[in-house]
Amino acid sequence: xxxxxxxxxxxxxxxxxxxxxxxxxxxxxxxxxxxxxxxxxxxxxxxxxxxxxxxxxxxxxxxxxxxxxxxxxxxxxxxxxxxxxxxxxxxxxxxxxxxxxxxxxxxxxxxxxxxxxxxxxxxxxxxxxxxxxxxxxxxxxxxxxxxxxxxxxxxxxxxxxxxxxxxxxxxxxxxxxxxxxxxxxxxxxxxxxxxxxxxxxxxxxxxxxxxxxxxxxxxxxxxxxxxxxxxxxxxxxxxxxxxxxxxxxxxxxxxxxxxxxxxxxxxxxxxxxxxxxxxxxxxxxxxxxxxxxxxxxxxxxxxxxxxxxxxxxxxxxxxxxxxxxxxxxxxxxxxxxxxxxxx
Numbered sequence: 001x002x003x004x005x006x007x008x009x010x011x012x013x014x015x016x017x018x019x020x021x022x023x024x025x026x027x028x029x030x031x032x033x034x035x036x037x038x039x040x041x042x043x044x045x046x047x048x049x050x051x052x053x054x055x056x057x058x059x060x061x062x063x064x065x066x067x068x069x070x071x072x073x074x075x076x077x078x079x080x081x082x083x084x085x086x087x088x089x090x091x092x093x094x095x096x097x098x099x100x101x102x103x104x105x106x107x108x109x110x111x112x113x114x115x116x117x118x119x120x121x122x123x124x125x126x127x128x129x130x131x132x133x134x135x136x137x138x139x140x141x142x143x144x145x146x147x148x149x150x151x152x153x154x155x156x157x158x159x160x161x162x163x164x165x166x167x168x169x170x171x172x173x174x175x176x177x178x179x180x181x182x183x184x185x186x187x188x189x190x191x192x193x194x195x196x197x198x199x200x201x202x203x204x205x206x207x208x209x210x211x212x213x214x215x216x217x218x219x220x221x222x223x224x225x226x227x228x229x230x231x232x233x234x235x236x237x238x239x240x241x242x243x244x245x246x247x248x249x250x251x252x253x254x255x256x257x258x259x260x261x262x263x264x265x266x267x268x269x270x271x272x273x274x275x276x277x278x279x280x281x282x283x284x285x286x287x288x289x290x291x292x293x294x295x296x297x298x299x300x301x302x303x304x305x306x307x308x309x310x311x312x313x314x315x316x317x318x319x320x321x322x323x324x325x326x327x328x329x330x331x332x333x334x335x336x337x338x339x340x341x342x343x
Contacts, residue, residue, distance in 0.1 A: 048126055058086040080175070080183065110273035234297065
């Protein structure tokens with residue numbers, strides 16, 4: 001699973017060279033694991049930018065500590081230990097990441113001129129191109145894409161660090177309680193206790209039906225229609241076409257703006273006032289984020305000039321309609337999705 005492209009003897013030889021300070025050998029060892037380690041850092045921290053920083057720091061720590069790696073666990077387990085502890089260190093004192101729905105009640109009408117709440121540490125979207133379908137291990141309770149869905153990652157932010165780590169390592173990655181206890185420097189009983197508390201919190205905040213199950217039921221063609229319909233309605237300024245795509249209880253939020261809207265009437269009032277009205281003209285690129293359909297929105301404020309990166313909008317779908325839109329207003333996200341600087 002980890003190093004299937006090289007034999008066990010080759011792996012040991014490469015590990016020996018890496019222990020001796022061979023940077024290229026270390027790169028060879030960790031390269032197959034980088035995508036899953038990065039996803040783990042994102043789940044722990046709720047931000048793709050923080051995941052970048054955490055993985056870089058974790059691999060630096062691993063490189064420095066590699067001469068002391070005795071092989072009592074697999075290299076994968078050891079790297080997850082280093083990555084998890086790095087994430088816990090980085091998250092200490094920073095507070096949890098949030099979405100606008102965590103801050104207060106929905107606004108009933110559009111709030112023009114809303115100012116970014118820069119004091120809030122916002123949740124960010126995750127480009128899931130490197131994720132694969134299915135569970136990470138036979139005993140994992142969640143599929144890899146389920147474990148980056150917005151609702152799941154947002155729920156994780158309500159957990160203390162040790163509970164978050166226990167849930168991810170056990171339910172997402174398939175490590176045993178004994179393995180996690182060794183990784184975290186605690187007892188298996190403490191791990192099981194943390195796991196039970198974490199599961200209760202997550203169960204209260206995550207829909208019983210995951211987006212992955214919903215998306216499979218709808219099929220790729222319908223999902224493309226929904227995402228394209230949203231984007232086309234935005235480009236055409238077509239409120240009727242937009243509202244036809246929405247559930248009655250739809251919500252729309254736009255971090256870092258603190259205001260959010262709930263219900264078709266409030267969402268439509270916001271849409272007519274802002275994105276369909278006064279913002280400018282739009283272009284889009286379909287992407288995938290958090291295991292969900294998403295749209296990269298480009299905005300041209302005036303009548304001429306290029307369309308510039310504006311937002312990554314992640315769509316949550318239910319019964320073939322859009323039940324939630326989260327538009328992340330952050331142009332620094334576009335490179336992570338492999339998107340062009342202009343349209």
